[in-house]
Amino acid sequence: MSDHIQRLSKSQYLRGLQCPKALWLHRHRLDLAPPITEQKQWLFDSGHEVGRLAQAFFEDGLLIDEPYRATDRAIDATNHAIADGREVIYEATACSPDGAFSRIDILKKDGPVHRWDLIEVKQSTAVKDYHIDDIALQRYAFAEAGYDVQRSILMHLDRDYVRRGGIDPHQLFLLEDCTDLAVSRMAAVPGLLANLLQVANQSDEPTAPIGRHCRSPFECDFVGYCWQHVPAYSVFNVFGGDKLDSLLAMNILDVRNLPPALPLTDRQSIDVQAHVSGKMHIDRGAVAGFLNALEYPLYYLDYETIFPAIPLFDRSSPYQQIPFQFSLHTQQRPGSEVAHEEFLHIDGDDPREDFIRALVESCGSRGSVIVYNMAFEARINRELAARFPRHAAALEAINTRMIDLLVPFRSRYLYHPAMQGSASIKKVLPAFVPELRYDDLAIGDGDTASRQYLKCIKNMVTEDEKQTIYADLKRYCAMDTWAEVRLIERLREII
Structure with a gap:
């Protein structure tokens, strides 16, 4: 068991929302996660490249470049930058008293007084639902740390941008005001945060059912561990949506155990019958x-x-x-x-x-x-x-x-x-x-x-x-x- 966990980062909070067990495994059994693949590392590197271009959108910003785990040093550096009159800060860091820890891609002063806009940069081309949980946690962390937070803005790539000559960050990005959406989810943050910290600090591995959430909105690092009992060909290969959920609720994974009265589409019927019989299906006329x-x-x-x-x-x-x-x-x-x-x-x-x-x-x-x-x-x-x-x-x-x-x-x-x-x-x-x-x-x-x-x-x-x-x-x-x-x-x- 590791030391008592007092803070959750934004990424850990989002992981816990997807599956509390995944959060616990990440904090206590990271050895069960596979190594970072080249494809995933490439995605990380692409995100960093997008983030650097987003910084060029704003002038005279100061980068808080303390190491990722040096939370207190990053918070102190952010406070010093604000005291020095900085109006744009990259990777500004704050932590709420109850342990919500966040770095914001761009912290920008809003007007002459100490009001701030939080600008989160994504390499997507649209706002996605899980982005709102992301910026809600960030807004909560900064507001509870004493910041007068004004707007929560999601900055993402413009799918309609067409390059002509050098990259122009002001044309490449769109800034969408998501303040109302972030505020609407903030009320739930304290309770969710307390529950996830409790999970992270428990000594025993929590139980959690497998399901669609294992791969949505992200592929969980621990699918290989949690899915060891799932057959190579299972209900996940055949069904989706509510029908899949109902089968999982009945603890049915093997398609050989499907309820006889379960309605199947033609395609599902072909797939299941071929698996059960071990024989190929052929429509020679087609x-x-x-x-x-x-x-x-x-x-x-x-x-x-x-x-x-x-x-x-x-x-x-x-x-x-x-x-x-x-x-x-x-x-x-x-x-x-x-x-x-x-x-x-x-x-x-x-x-x-x-x-x-x-x-x-x-x-x-x-x-x-x-x-x-x-x-x-x-x-x-x-x-x-x-x-x-x-x-x-x-x-x-x-x-x-x-x-x-x-x-x-x-x-x-x-x-x-x-x-x-x-x-x-x-x-x-x-x-x-x-x-x-x-x-x-x-x-x-x-x-x-x-x-x-x-x-x-x-x-x-x-x-x-x-x-x-x-x-x-x-x-x-x-x-x-x-x-x-x-x-x-x-x-x-x-x-």
Whole structure:
């Protein structure tokens, strides 16, 4: 048991609201949490980058840069900064007498007297519900510490911002006054805080049911620990919403134990029956109808993209998907050899115009363009058309030829128990073409591909490392389109 806990930080308070047991485990059994992944660290780093730009929105701010756990020193430094007449303070720190501890991204004086605005910076593009709990706790901590708090403002990225030249923080961010929302939740803070401190200080691990809250609004660090008893394929793979909650209330996790009278959709029925029987479900007529819609030549296409919070290139917006790579396998007629070509932009500048030209030239003017999850590639093409209008007609023509290979699996024309309720290609491929594996690749998913490419164009790696990454990116993207080829072959074999 650790020392008596007298304070909760904002992040711990939010963790406790999601699940009190998660708070206790975080304070007493952090050894049960997995290491921070590269993906999560990348998200943290992106948030810090956004935070630094937000500071540039305001002039003459002073940064309180005491270490995170040096709470008292940070509070003293904040008080000294205010005594010195500072009107903008970054990472100002306060603590309420009952233990609500918070750092605010930007503390800004409101008018000539000692009134203050609290400005919390988020790398999202909209205000979310859990943000209100966040700023309510902050407002409470500062108000109870003696601050005359005026507005609670949430500062977030403007999704409609389009970069033109250098980044202008005054255009990149939106400031939304959330004072009323924060005040409306403040009344509950003292009681919630007292309860969570009590939980944090108890000697025994609390009990808590598992449920949707384990992954909402965030994936809990302790899912691997708390879910050890959950089967690999469970009610979580089949149900959601109130139906899932009712099954969990009955302590039903295994789909073999579903109540006989439980109503199921067609898709749920297929999934459950396949799992129970261990047999594949096939609707041969529907599969044949899908295959008959294909027109040769066939173009098997896949994109890789980056989507940085802060736009890197002119004519791009926060989190806009920027395609930098495609793979294309082509088959001219049934039974003919499959050719492969690819595009990967390695110059470090905006890849989109070169991408478009290579794409349009490679995809020809007729034949089906097969993608997996058409909504992704089609949306990217529409966005490219909007930003590069001279290519709009060619991009739209490619969209009109697209066939979504996701459809037969998502619609359950074909379903294998190994899919475990998912139509993701990462589940479908090993179920139907087990000899093809992503886990043998150095880059095995789109998020990793995006991060590795960003490392290259931001010069975060050596030239030799860049060449290795580029080769790994080519292998990964080619795997995606070869997987599409093999899945179409498998569909033909099945009917």
